[in-house]
Amino acid sequence: MAQLTDDCFAFSGPLLPIDEVERILRERVMPVAETETVPLRAAYGRVMASDVTAPISLPPFDNSAVDGYAVRAADLDRAAETRLAIMGRVTAGHAAAQALAPGAAIRIFTGAPMPAGADTVFMQEDVRLDAQAVLVPPGLEAGANRRLAGEDVRSGAVVLSAGCRLAAQHVALAAAVGLTQLPVRRRIRVAVLSTGDEIVEPGAPRPSAALFDANRFLLAGLLTGLGAEPSDLGIVPDDPERLEQAIAAAADAHDLVLTSGGVSTGEADHVRSAVEAIGRLVFWRVAVKPGRPVAMGVIPGSRPGTGAAFVGLPGNPVAVFVTFARVVRPLLARLSGADLAPLVALPVRATFGHRKKKGRREYIRVALRRGADGVIEAVKHPQDGAGVITSLTQTDGLVELLDDTTAIEPGASVGFLSYAALVG
Numbered sequence: 184m185a186q187l188t189d190d191c192f193a194f195s196g197p198l199l200p201i202d203e204v205e206r207i208l209r210e211r212v213m214p215v216a217e218t219e220t221v222p223l224r225a226a227y228g229r230v231m232a233s234d235v236t237a238p239i240s241l242p243p244f245d246n247s248a249v250d251g252y253a254v255r256a257a258d259l260d261r262a263a264e265t266r267l268a269i270m271g272r273v274t275a276g277h278a279a280a281q282a283l284a285p286g287a288a289i290r291i292f293t294g295a296p297m298p299a300g301a302d303t304v305f306m307q308e309d310v311r312l313d314a315q316a317v318l319v320p321p322g323l324e325a326g327a328n329r330r331l332a333g334e335d336v337r338s339g340a341v342v343l344s345a346g347c348r349l350a351a352q353h354v355a356l357a358a359a360v361g362l363t364q365l366p367v368r369r370r371i372r373v374a375v376l377s378t379g380d381e382i383v384e385p386g387a388p389r390p391s392a393a394l395f396d397a398n399r400f401l402l403a404g405l406l407t408g409l410g411a412e413p414s415d416l417g418i419v420p421d422d423p424e425r426l427e428q429a430i431a432a433a434a435d436a437h438d439l440v441l442t443s444g445g446v447s448t449g450e451a452d453h454v455r456s457a458v459e460a461i462g463r464l465v466f467w468r469v470a471v472k473p474g475r476p477v478a479m480g481v482i483p484g485s486r487p488g489t490g491a492a493f494v495g496l497p498g499n500p501v502a503v504f505v506t507f508a509r510v511v512r513p514l515l516a517r518l519s520g521a522d523l524a525p526l527v528a529l530p531v532r533a534t535f536g537h538r539k540k541k542g543r544r545e546y547i548r549v550a551l552r553r554g555a556d557g558v559i560e561a562v563k564h565p566q567d568g569a570g571v572i573t574s575l576t577q578t579d580g581l582v583e584l585l586d587d588t589t590a591i592e593p594g595a596s597v598g599f600l601s602y603a604a605l606v607g
């Protein structure tokens with residue numbers, strides 16, 4: 184463990200820009216070293232530990248892309264219909280019994296191997312039949328409707344690269360070239376705990392001034408979706424000692440410890456001082472709204488070589504969501520050795536105006552709709568409090584306003600990030 188080097192990058196400035204957070208994570212966090220080999224069915228969401236190459240070409244043999252008639256292009260009349268005797272039939276999964284003779288055609292179906300001598304396939308919809316012959320129209324290009332061996336993958340080529348987080352299509356590609364298992368890095372173990380005297384477990388008796396815990400459920404789901412292995416460490420009250428103990432114990436057995444709440448500067452906020460007491464604080468304020476107080480640090484374990492990265496997220500669920508997307512997700516990607524494609528915000532038209540402070544990234548919860556002129560519009564949720572959980576469930580994603588922006592007017596083109604893009 185202890186993948187986070189903690190030398191000389193403590194940040195003491197007022198608010199750390201998001202780009203700086205990403206740079207720190209990129210430069211200072213190393214992936215876990217352990218790898219394992221898993222069967223394909225267990226590979227979804229895992230991160231490739233090394234490149235793998237294709238043992239065979241794909242397709243493995245030339246075959247037909249359509250149901251129709253396999254012919255030789257050289258036999259075709261360029262200007263008029265050509266009459267070809269039907270000399271045989273080949274279906275998927277079977278080799279053609281004989282080579283295609285000159286002046287003839289072979290009935291063929293999708294996926295069936297091209298008979299020797301055939302190079303072009305007419306779709307059955309495009310031909311006429313006459314007794315034992317097929318009449319094919321002029322104008323079809325040589326090689327049409329034929330899939331060449333290796334046109335998808337060449338035997339020996341790298342099909343999956345180290346750092347690829349395996350989605351269904353990647354596992355499908357591995358299966359298609361005949362692989363049965365893949366080398367992956369081990370899952371990142373993440374301890375999740377909530378802080379706050381007011382937080383109680385759903386289902387437990389709720390005192391009148393208490394709230395049911397939403398954040399542990401939010402974080403467990405987000406982590407699982409990213410292929411990490413969350414462990415639920417429950418709720419810790421606003422007590423400095425118990426917080427230190429809980430974080431230190433969690434750091435011993437995990438790669439990352441995530442808390443929510445207690446991270447700002449209120450008198451009952453003890454997360455920052457707990458991290459300073461038992462570990463090292465890297466930064467604790469990020470120029471992002473909602474979010475701002477986000478503590479990141481390193482917590483050593485009790486034995487040499489152990490220890491964990493630490494992120495203290497804010498308490499409000501919407502701030503948890505946003506800071507998870509912008510801080511925890513890139514951190515997890517680094518720890519797990521996964522490539523992190525940059526977030527690409529898609530242009531949409533704002534139906535709202537907004538003013539903001541320069542120097543911080545701001546995220547606005549929006550629902551999408553199609554405007555009267557067909558352009559996609561972003562409609563701001565009526566409630567923008569960071570504690571309003573329905574503002575996340577009733578919207579489609581976030582409009583991202585960059586650090587330099589100070590105002591947008593209704594009708595402006597703004598960048599939209601779907602929830603799937605942010606945390607998928």
Ligand code: AMP
Pocket residue numbers: 377378379381382394395396397398399443444445446447449497498499500570
């Ligand atoms: P804090 O940062 O601890 O002051 O928390 C900010 C707000 O988030 C407060 O209103 C808390 O009650 C709320 N909050 C903190 N933790 C949770 C949680 N686990 N689930 C739901 N709300 C929370």
Ligand code: MG
Pocket residue numbers: 378379380421444445451498
């Ligand atoms: Mg609190």
